[in-house]
Amino acid sequence: MSISELPVAVIGAGPIGLAAAAHLAERGLDFVVLESGPTTAAAIDEWRHVKLFSPWRYGIDSAARRLLEQAGGWTEPDPGALPTGGDLIDSYLAPLAKTPQLSDKIRYNAAVVAVTRVGFDRVRTAGREAAPFLVRLSDGSELLASAVMDAAGTWRRPNVLGGSGIPARGEQDAAANISRALPDVLGRDRDRFAGRRTAVVGAGHSAATTLLDLGELADQAPGTEVVWVVRGTDQARTYGGGDADELPARGALGSRLKKLVQSGRVELVSSFRIEAVAPTADGRVLLTSGEQQVVADTVVNSTGFRPDHDIVGELRLDLDSIMGSTRALAPLIDPNQHSCGTVPPHGVDELAHPEPGYYAVGAKSYGRAPTFLLATGYEQARSVVAALAGDWEAARDVQLDLPETGVCSSNLAYGSEADEAAGGCCGPAPQAVEVTSRGLSTGISGGLLNVVETKQSSCCG
Structure with missing residues (x-):
């Protein structure tokens, strides 16, 4: 042939x-x-x-x-x-x-x-x-x-959490505490997030989507805590164009997230480049960036x-x-x-x-x-x-x-x-x-x- x-x-x-x-x-x-x-x-x-x-x-x-x-x-x-x-x-x-x-x-x-x-x-x-x-x-x-x-x-093939393009120290050993992007927070994966503390890492639309879902879950399940971890200092790109966006749903995504952060229901941690990931004695995970630290039950990797x-x-x-x-x-x-x-x-x-x-x-x-x-x-x-x-x-x-x-x-x-x-x-x-x-x-x-x-x-x- x-x-x-x-x-x-x-x-x-x-x-x-x-x-x-x-x-x-x-x-x-x-x-x-x-x-x-x-x-x-x-x-x-x-x-x-x-x-x-x-x-x-x-x-x-x-x-x-x-x-x-x-x-x-x-x-x-x-x-x-x-x-x-x-x-x-x-x-x-x-x-x-x-x-x-x-x-x-x-x-x-x-x-x-x-x-x-x-x-x-x-x-x-x-x-x-x-x-x-x-x-x-x-x-x-x-x-x-x-x-x-x-x-x-x-x-x-998700990107790694490490801020330098390679896995953070201990990242691979902490896989059980790391979720891939876009978990079904309000449905299939609810039990993993309800009443627990979640850190969402990333500044794109998948991160915004998960943060909004977690914000809604926090209204439904007492004890649910949400922290948003980003490497940069300016979230203008994530918040987007609002009413200027030709796709209204996309514009609304950033606008809603901005309000969620301003209300204090989502804790924003910026300038945080993850250097190390380590387990804690109580089964949680510790993220480290220089002198900064974030502790969470689950880390959602929304870094692309x-x-x-x-x-x-x-x-x-x-x-x-x-x-x-x-x-x-x-x-x-x-x-x-x-x-x-x-x-x-x-x-x-x-x-x-x-x-x-x-x-x-x-x-x-x-x-x-x-x-x-x-x-x-x-x-x-x-x-x-x-x-x-x-x-x-x-x-x-x-x-x-x-x-x-x-x-x-x-x-x-x-x-x-x-x-x-x-x-x-x-x-x-x-x-x-x-x-x-x-x-x-x-x-x-x-x-x-x-x-x-x-x-x-x-x-x-």
């Missing part, structure tokens, strides 16, 4: 992975979707209780919509309604996965542990491009592919996420040393220079590596930049699939229409707080302004998955 007869391997059955599959199906290209979890969008299912602050009109890919409409029996959600993560799965992604074009192409419990070229390590060159990709799964099985679209996201490039370590990648994205994409998404809405349109050319046929799309493509949004990922998928189909004119006709806002989950970096902005979720992230291949303008389209808040909402890409 020639390499051209092999399927395209799509890693991940989340929003971007299934969008890629929809575009591949429309183009008539063979493909297989490899999902590490037991269900569609298993990562999102872990925060299904969270409400997005972007309405449905931004959450559905164009090719996916066409497949759903062709299949029949699908009712498109109210474009102005705010879905939860569970709604995104139940009303969109799960039905999409069941369409005739995709249903028999998705493999569940198929975690990818390595991607390489058959017979080639990273060093060997001669004949490399003619060799198919070899994809190895956690169960030891392998499959061959003509190309790889890596839409695995970053949810499984980072990509896992280890599985493609034998491929030839051109990664930016700072962002962890492609070198070409890095200056376009640098949170020190861009908010989500000022990220220029980009597609296959900016996502290409020296390894022909391998593309990271979605949140993973942004590396550590927290400026990703679904609308961007959908356009990435469309562009890459067009290129794989040989339609380079369509592949390079990249356009983005994003909602205007004055604030993004990362926004322009506020001094030392930039590293915490990734807590917006998915690289979660809000946005602004239509971007076309000819520059910036205004408008809306596509779909951005902003992370979220249980009652209001937040953002996530």
Whole structure:
């Protein structure tokens, strides 16, 4: 079998992975979707209780919509309604996965542990491009592919609590006292937080979401204490644009948090870079930053996420040393220079590596930049699939229409707080302004998955 007869391997059955599959199906290209979890969008299912602050009109890919409409029996959600993560799965992604074009192409419990070229390590060159990709799964099985679209996201790789980019001293030993971002404070995880003291670390939208939920829990359960730990000194980015935000739910998120802090119901500890994490004699955990200390029963890590490039370590990648994205994409998404809405349109050319046929799309493509949004990922998928189909004119006709806002989950970096902005979720992230291949303008389209808040909402890409 020639390499051209092999399927395209799509890693991940989340929003971007299934969008890629929809575009591949429309183009008539063979493909297989490899999902590490037991269900569609298993990562999102872990925060299904969270409400997005972007309405449905931004959450559905164009090719996916066409497949759903062709299949029949699908009712498109109210474009102005705010879905939860569970709604995104139940009303969109799960039905999409069941369409005739995709249903028999998705493999569940198929975690990818390595991607390489058959017979080639990273060093060997001669004949490399003619060799198919070899994809190895956690169960030891392998499959061959003509190309790889890596839409695995970053949810499984949270940043560390340590303020210098590496785990704080004792952090790994304190894992039992550390919760991942966006716990279901008012539902499934209530017993862990009710009547106890919780420290939320991070300054993005996922941190704001958890803090608001904890504030509500404190009203319901006596003895519930909440402390917000941040590295910076200015919380203007987290509080956001308020009434100036085009996405009202996102603006309300920051406004409500600011009031919660001003009321004293949330204790704000700023300029706190975690150096050490240690257990206390009574089973709690102690965070240390110089002479400062914070004690809590549970620490919620809302410091963001980072990509896992280890599985493609034998491929030839051109990664930016700072962002962890492609070198070409890095200056376009640098949170020190861009908010989500000022990220220029980009597609296959900016996502290409020296390894022909391998593309990271979605949140993973942004590396550590927290400026990703679904609308961007959908356009990435469309562009890459067009290129794989040989339609380079369509592949390079990249356009983005994003909602205007004055604030993004990362926004322009506020001094030392930039590293915490990734807590917006998915690289979660809000946005602004239509971007076309000819520059910036205004408008809306596509779909951005902003992370979220249980009652209001937040953002996530």
